[in-house]
Amino acid sequence: TTVPVNDIDIRTCAPRIPAPLQRHSRFTCPLTLDDVSAQARGPSSWSPWTHLPVCTEAKEPGFEKIEVKDHGENDDGEDDDDEEEEQDEDEDTPQTRFCVYTNNRHGIGGLSIVTTPETASASMGIWDESLPQPLEMAANTSLAYEIIDIPGRGKGVVAARKIKQYEAFMVDYAALVVDLRVAGGSVERNEGYRLLQAAADQVSDPQRVLGLAQTSTAARHPVENVLRSNAFHTALGAEGDEHMALFPDLARINHDCRPNAFPRFLPHSLAVNVAAARDIVPGEEITISYIPLGQTRIARQKALLRWEFVCKCPLCAASEADIEASDARLTRIDELREKVAEAVDHRYSSTRAEKKAALETIRDLFPRLYEEDLFTAYSEQYASIARLYWALGDHGQAQFYAQRSLDVLADQGFIAEADRDKVHLLMRTF
Numbered sequence: 001t002t003v004p005v006n007d008i009d010i011r012t013c014a015p016r017i018p019a020p021l022q023r024h025s026r027f028t029c030p031l032t033l034d035d036v037s038a039q040a041r042g043p044s045s046w047s048p049w050t051h052l053p054v055c056t057e058a059k060e061p062g063f064e065k066i067e068v069k070d071h072g073e074n075d076d077g078e079d080d081d082d083e084e085e086e087q088d089e090d091e092d093t094p095q096t097r098f099c100v101y102t103n104n105r106h107g108i109g110g111l112s113i114v115t116t117p118e119t120a121s122a123s124m125g126i127w128d129e130s131l132p133q134p135l136e137m138a139a140n141t142s143l144a145y146e147i148i149d150i151p152g153r154g155k156g157v158v159a160a161r162k163i164k165q166y167e168a169f170m171v172d173y174a175a176l177v178v179d180l181r182v183a184g185g186s187v188e189r190n191e192g193y194r195l196l197q198a199a200a201d202q203v204s205d206p207q208r209v210l211g212l213a214q215t216s217t218a219a220r221h222p223v224e225n226v227l228r229s230n231a232f233h234t235a236l237g238a239e240g241d242e243h244m245a246l247f248p249d250l251a252r253i254n255h256d257c258r259p260n261a262f263p264r265f266l267p268h269s270l271a272v273n274v275a276a277a278r279d280i281v282p283g284e285e286i287t288i289s290y291i292p293l294g295q296t297r298i299a300r301q302k303a304l305l306r307w308e309f310v311c312k313c314p315l316c317a318a319s320e321a322d323i324e325a326s327d328a329r330l331t332r333i334d335e336l337r338e339k340v341a342e343a344v345d346h347r348y349s350s351t352r353a354e355k356k357a358a359l360e361t362i363r364d365l366f367p368r369l370y371e372e373d374l375f376t377a378y379s380e381q382y383a384s385i386a387r388l389y390w391a392l393g394d395h396g397q398a399q400f401y402a403q404r405s406l407d408v409l410a411d412q413g414f415i416a417e418a419d420r421d422k423v424h425l426l427m428r429t430f
């Protein structure tokens, strides 16, 4: 049967190839689908979704928003209030619809995305097999960990065998992805809950979502509570709209201000893998940081407030003297990093002596970073050394440290193995 297709301009569209057969990233002209058009076109048009979309009209631009975890690998210590202000601006977008899109075979127990039709169609890249596949990126994950009860913290994840530094030992797929505006007041509250409930009910294993911790006192609906207690921020769609992404296994990992693991998000596949920040021994609890690393106690407590728990990690439970010593080190690290950043910014107007002094500052900084386990800062500091040497005219040393910077990123899994050799690309920015 043919149905009128009003919402796309077929003259500019590439052929619709079944998602698994597409070799190249996304549909060039995505087909937007909502409950009305999906019903009109019939189930064959729903692909890759396995359910008829469930939709609702957005109301006036929203008010309060749910606050969720930032990706913890960012250690710049910046407060993310700015981020939320930015989101306020794009809430002035015209009237829109939000729908639930489910593929109950995606990942481990199925996936529901609650978002606009445009974002849903722009997210087809998650079925693109030419992109790195999460499971290929972490072999032998099944034996690495187990989820058990941890006294005082609900459930948690412990190592079932030795895990080597930087080994990716867990792969997880988003089970629920929700546009922040849905949970934040852009749709009628009860309509929002109806969508969230449908999103959870439609995945093949709803318990993977509904069985997660619900620790938020502000939430009024179980799915909202699960999201508030466990979700991460992620950008989705052509506009990079903020969404909450829920990864059910990752969600079982407790927070530690000096974690032994860190997540690496693969936004294209709505997947994540978790790698060890250092060697982990069997039986050891696996932890990640819910907040940017390297903050002093007061800043950490402030950033953790939104999860409504008092952190009992070893650093927070240490003696007053130890905490003060750690705070002093972290403050000093911040000062030194700032000094280096400034010297790098001014490297083409500063004197040779000033550049050499900056290299000394980095030499002073490195052991402190090691001491505080600020592993996400290493590559940045190697790149700073490289830039300073380049400005000093020592291109050999510049290339050596630029390569180290890339090696660290590749070892930590933040760039693809194939990009380890692309030092010339980094040096073009010098």
Ligand SMILES: C[S@@+](CC[C@H](N)C(=O)[O-])C[C@H]1O[C@@H](n2cnc3c(N)ncnc32)[C@H](O)[C@@H]1O
Residues within 6 Å of the ligand: 152, 153, 154, 155, 156, 212, 213, 215, 229, 230, 251, 252, 253, 254, 255, 256, 307, 308, 309, 310, 311, 312, 313
């Ligand atoms: C994302 S969940 C982690 C898994 C959770 N423990 C469970 O049972 O599913 C976050 C919740 O775990 C608990 N939690 C995580 N890290 C903690 C910590 N360092 N100290 C105390 N409670 C923590 C808090 O209740 C927090 O709201």
